[in-house]
Ligand SMILES: Cc1ncc(C[n+]2csc(CCOP(=O)(O)OP(=O)(O)O)c2C)c(N)n1
């Protein structure tokens with residue numbers, strides 16, 4: 600046990616390191632895009648790290664996730680290696696999708712993450728289908744299905760949550776409510792006050808959690824996983840969070856009121872967790888600084904390697920087309 604917190608020292612540092620890995624990865628990648636060294640576009644998750652890390656900490660390689668157009672954090676939290684994601688972002692053949700997926704489709708099935716799906720809401724029926732397979736094959740596993748507040752207005756969300764509900768499938772529906780779908784505030788897309796109500800409407804347990812509190816997310820996901828493994832799934836988790844970067848790479852976020860942004864910076868999950876650790880556990884500032892320095896160095900080294908990896912040839916267009 601670590602100080603007043605009922606968790607092991609190493610467990611707490613592990614959560615911290617994974618969140619710092621995601622933040623540092625996203626920050627370095629942002630500059631690579633702005634410098635024109637990386638092709639395509641990106642949707643980044645700075646500010647939402649606690650959601651990915653808190654949920655994925657409860658999962659094994661045999662549990663699956665589905666992800667969205669904003670997948671880097673989910674992938675890193677699920678154990679996809681930074682190097683294979685970076686190579687993918689550079690379009691290299693040794694990337695996690697052989698350079699054919701790019702930012703919005705990163706994943707590695709060996710880590711329990713099929714390539715992310717950038718169609719808003721598109722991963723939700725896939726999650727229900729994977730959970731059905733788990734149940735039919737009697738595998739003791741769950742699917743954590745990540746999607747945004749905006750995705751709850753897609754037809755696919757309603758069909759897939761209902762189907763998982765009537766068949767008691769082991770899915771944790773994880774709605775990362777970052778208060779905006781691109782530039783549209785969530786209050787403009789629904790008369791409901793919460794996204795959890797949309798889950799509850801299908802007769803399943805639904806909870807609204809502080810998504811910037813990594814320990815609260817972890818506990819909620821752990822309970823949800825237990826419910827799913829007992830055959831009583833699915834469970835819906837609405838994680839309240841905030842994106843402290845643009846929707847996509849050149850977005851100046853003018854639709855986010857200045858005061859709201861300032862408040863969000865005070866509430867961002869890594870700074871918050873640092874304060875909790877330093878106040879209520881045995882973790883020291885020196886340990887946190889050492890983790891940050893190590894993560895930063897590792898990503899810098901991975902970028903140097905990733906940028907040099909070979910790119911696909913024109914002939915590669917014809918491979919991996921059909922299964
Ligand atoms: C079906 C579909 N419609 C529109 C888009 C364009 N688009 C990409 S992200 C996005 C906003 C999604 O908002 P939300 O689900 O809240 O996720 P967030 O971006 O906040 O993570 C939109 C409209 C898309 N990718 N797919």
Ligand SMILES: [Mg+2]
Pocket residue numbers: 747748749775776777778779780781
């Ligand atoms: Mg959103």
